[in-house]
Amino acid sequence: MNTTTPQSEHDVAADLIAVLVAVTDGDPRVLTIQDERALPSGPFQIAHRSLQSGLRAWVERQTRLPLGYVEQLYTFADSDRAGVTAQHVISISYLGLTREQPAAGEYVASWRGWYDYFPWEDHRVGVPPQIDELKRGLAAWATNTEDRAERRNRRQRAAMLFGFDDHEWNEELILQRYELLYEAGLIAEAKRGASSALAKASAPVATGRSMILDHRRILATGIARLRAKIKYHPVVFELMPDTFTLLQLQRCVEALAGRPVHKPNFRRLIEQQELVEETGELSQETGGRPAKLFRFRGAVFAARAIAGTKLPVSGA
Amino acid sequence: MNTTTPQSEHDVAADLIAVLVAVTDGDPRVLTIQDERALPSGPFQIAHRSLQSGLRAWVERQTRLPLGYVEQLYTFADSDRAGVTAQHVISISYLGLTREQPAAGEYVASWRGWYDYFPWEDHRVGVPPQIDELKRGLAAWATNTEDRAERRNRRQRAAMLFGFDDHEWNEELILQRYELLYEAGLIAEAKRGASSALAKASAPVATGRSMILDHRRILATGIARLRAKIKYHPVVFELMPDTFTLLQLQRCVEALAGRPVHKPNFRRLIEQQELVEETGELSQETGGRPAKLFRFRGAVFAARAIAGTKLPVSGA
DNA sequence: TGTTGATATACTCCAAGTGAGCATATCTTA
DNA sequence: TAAGATATGCTCACTTGGAGTATATCAACA
Numbered sequence: 001m002n003t004t005t006p007q008s009e010h011d012v013a014a015d016l017i018a019v020l021v022a023v024t025d026g027d028p029r030v031l032t033i034q035d036e037r038a039l040p041s042g043p044f045q046i047a048h049r050s051l052q053s054g055l056r057a058w059v060e061r062q063t064r065l066p067l068g069y070v071e072q073l074y075t076f077a078d079s080d081r082a083g084v085t086a087q088h089v090i091s092i093s094y095l096g097l098t099r100e101q102p103a104a105g106e107y108v109a110s111w112r113g114w115y116d117y118f119p120w121e122d123h124r125v126g127v128p129p130q131i132d133e134l135k136r137g138l139a140a141w142a143t144n145t146e147d148r149a150e151r152r153n154r155r156q157r158a159a160m161l162f163g164f165d166d167h168e169w170n171e172e173l174i175l176q177r178y179e180l181l182y183e184a185g186l187i188a189e190a191k192r193g194a195s196s197a198l199a200k201a202s203a204p205v206a207t208g209r210s211m212i213l214d215h216r217r218i219l220a221t222g223i224a225r226l227r228a229k230i231k232y233h234p235v236v237f238e239l240m241p242d243t244f245t246l247l248q249l250q251r252c253v254e255a256l257a258g259r260p261v262h263k264p265n266f267r268r269l270i271e272q273q274e275l276v277e278e279t280g281e282l283s284q285e286t287g288g289r290p291a292k293l294f295r296f297r298g299a300v301f302a303a304r305a306i307a308g309t310k311l312p313v314s315g316a
Numbered sequence: 317m318n319t320t321t322p323q324s325e326h327d328v329a330a331d332l333i334a335v336l337v338a339v340t341d342g343d344p345r346v347l348t349i350q351d352e353r354a355l356p357s358g359p360f361q362i363a364h365r366s367l368q369s370g371l372r373a374w375v376e377r378q379t380r381l382p383l384g385y386v387e388q389l390y391t392f393a394d395s396d397r398a399g400v401t402a403q404h405v406i407s408i409s410y411l412g413l414t415r416e417q418p419a420a421g422e423y424v425a426s427w428r429g430w431y432d433y434f435p436w437e438d439h440r441v442g443v444p445p446q447i448d449e450l451k452r453g454l455a456a457w458a459t460n461t462e463d464r465a466e467r468r469n470r471r472q473r474a475a476m477l478f479g480f481d482d483h484e485w486n487e488e489l490i491l492q493r494y495e496l497l498y499e500a501g502l503i504a505e506a507k508r509g510a511s512s513a514l515a516k517a518s519a520p521v522a523t524g525r526s527m528i529l530d531h532r533r534i535l536a537t538g539i540a541r542l543r544a545k546i547k548y549h550p551v552v553f554e555l556m557p558d559t560f561t562l563l564q565l566q567r568c569v570e571a572l573a574g575r576p577v578h579k580p581n582f583r584r585l586i587e588q589q590e591l592v593e594e595t596g597e598l599s600q601e602t603g604g605r606p607a608k609l610f611r612f613r614g615a616v617f618a619a620r621a622i623a624g625t626k627l628p629v630s631g632a
Numbered sequence: 633t634g635t636t637g638a639t640a641t642a643c644t645c646c647a648a649g650t651g652a653g654c655a656t657a658t659c660t661t662a
Numbered sequence: 663t664a665a666g667a668t669a670t671g672c673t674c675a676c677t678t679g680g681a682g683t684a685t686a687t688c689a690a691c692a
Binding site: 633634635636637638639640641642643644645646647648649650651652653654655656657658659660661662 | 682
Binding site: 561562563579584603604605606607608 | 666667668669670671672
């Protein structure tokens with residue numbers, strides 16, 4: 001078997017699909033289309049020199065956004081989760097970071113807070129109330145099997161992922177949590193294959209806004225990657241304006257991680273690594289003592305990008 | 317733009333390509349074909365339920381190997397690095413772990429030590445001699461530009477990646493090192509586009525065995541992923557026999573990481589995490605005091621796989 | 633004009649993690 | 663029986679990183 005394949009039999013269509021993230025007013029947002037139920041996507045064309053440049057090209061054309069950091073996420077081709085029409089489609093997903101703007105593109109796109117799709121993931125002001133309902137749903141699912149070992153396994157997984165029984169909350173496991181909820185039948189997308197009667201039965205309140213096909217899973221993949229990446233790579237600055245206060249920067253990290261950050265430690269690490277420099281100006285919009293304005297040191301970034309940096313998001 | 321695309325214009329062929337790794341006698345090996353100059357690959361077929369199951373299917377059929385851990389690496393479609401025939405081909409690469417066996421498959425495949433392709437990456441017994449030659453080549457490349465800033469930038473990158481001037485060696489940056497060597501024209505694959513005279517000119521001694529197309533880059537991607545993964549995920553055991561001594565386990569980790577490991581600390585972490593249990597038997601093949609034989613606790617693995625584990629590979 | 637509240641900024645402490653060295657035990661081989 | 667080689671266990675010092683506390687500076691308001 002070699003690499004030159006006949007062009008006839010195995011042809012598939014390749015789609016590019018983007019998780020475009022911005023943070024505005026301390027809230028993480030994602031670009032959506034189709035009544036905010038789909039991620040933007042488009043076909044990969046031969047004309048594109050590479051996958052990444054292909055993605056850059058049509059995102060910037062469609063949204064007129066300056067696309068900063070771009071990273072490949074995952075390539076999907078599972079036919080079970082996709083719709084019937086998507087059977088022969090390979091979806092190559094990307095994560096892109098930018099600053100939110102009106103998105104005056106060729107078609108209607110809009111930004112939406114990503115916690116609308118994952119309300120249980122926002123632990124910035126404590127454990128969100130939705131967790132309670134999910135806990136009940138997962139408990140019911142765990143008991144809904146004859147196998148004793150399987151019951152214990154289900155309870156164990158739920159506890160580890162959702163922080164029950166003194167387990168620690170790990171914000172990076174968002175994809176695993178989504179897949180567990182999916183497996184437990186608590187996610188609207190999981191009921192599509194089932195009868196329409198069942199689909200209408202339980203109204204998902206705590207389980208967030210649904211999306212088409214497996215787009216919510218792709219979104220979860222993107223959030224997970226981003227939550228992991230901000231800890232050792234200075235990608236946060238792609239989401240910040242040119243100048244910012246340290247608290248704004250902290251709020252941005254908290255928005256992405258979905259958990260509070262210890263302020264003194266955060267400042268310590270930021271300043272230790274010399275990633276930012278003072279502009280000399282002060283922000284008057286703090287409400288209290290004016291904060292120094294900082295600017296990202298792009299020069300250091302280029303070198304440091306290889307080695308990596310550190311941000312104090314506890315846990316994990 | 318939506319997800320249902322016309323099947324006519326944008327069709328491409330999708331190839332699956334595998335980095336299959338095994339460790340035998342303390343040496344990391346990779347499965348190759350075509351005179352040990354290519355990674356095994358095959359077309360993705362509609363019949364396959366998913367990409368991963370598609371890969372599993374044909375690997376097990378071709379090689380008759382029990383494929384343990386499988387993980388998607390990256391999807392390539394760059395036309396510049398691939399050959400002319402591969403223009404419309406998307407390559408979805410995977411990392412797979414197994415135990416080396418005769419590989420009695422349908423076609424000729426053979427295992428080969430991966431340091432044959434990356435001789436500068438083996439730092440288990442100190443800095444390998446090839447580094448010297450690479451250092452000279454990179455220095456020459458750095459001076460080969462008019463731009464002062466670019467010269468300094470090149471020197472800086474080379475130093476950071478290859479550990480010159482008191483920089484620390486980071487074994488995870490194998491892909492970045494390969495790409496730097498490629499950019500510097502020190503890799504045989506980089507000369508294919510150039511004239512054949514030039515291609516024959518410099519015989520690459522320190523730059524390792526070459527591969528077809530961009531297979532060596534894919535191999536580097538796989539090694540990088542594996543070197544990162546063993547630190548926080550118990551995937552090493554996929555490469556071990558059923559029972560093993562702690563030193564054997566350590567040698568396996570060292571083989572993958574390409575650097576020595578502190579023995580007492582290694583044992584401490586392994587035992588702290590209760591990943592292994594004693595079989596009660598002793599190994600007589602140590603040459604010295606017989607070592608206890610251990611077995612991987614698969615039960616813990618299932619639960620721990622979510623949370624992750626730790627292995628002491630210093631640096632990074 | 634002073635007080636309150638909110639934020640910015642700085643310093644200190646402590647516990648866990650981790651790199652590194654040393655001592656002892658047990659077996660094989662000469 | 664001595665030497666060599668490996669296994670196994672212990673100790674120590676240093677760094678990292680989480681967490682608490684204290685002070686500075688400004689706006690709003692009485």
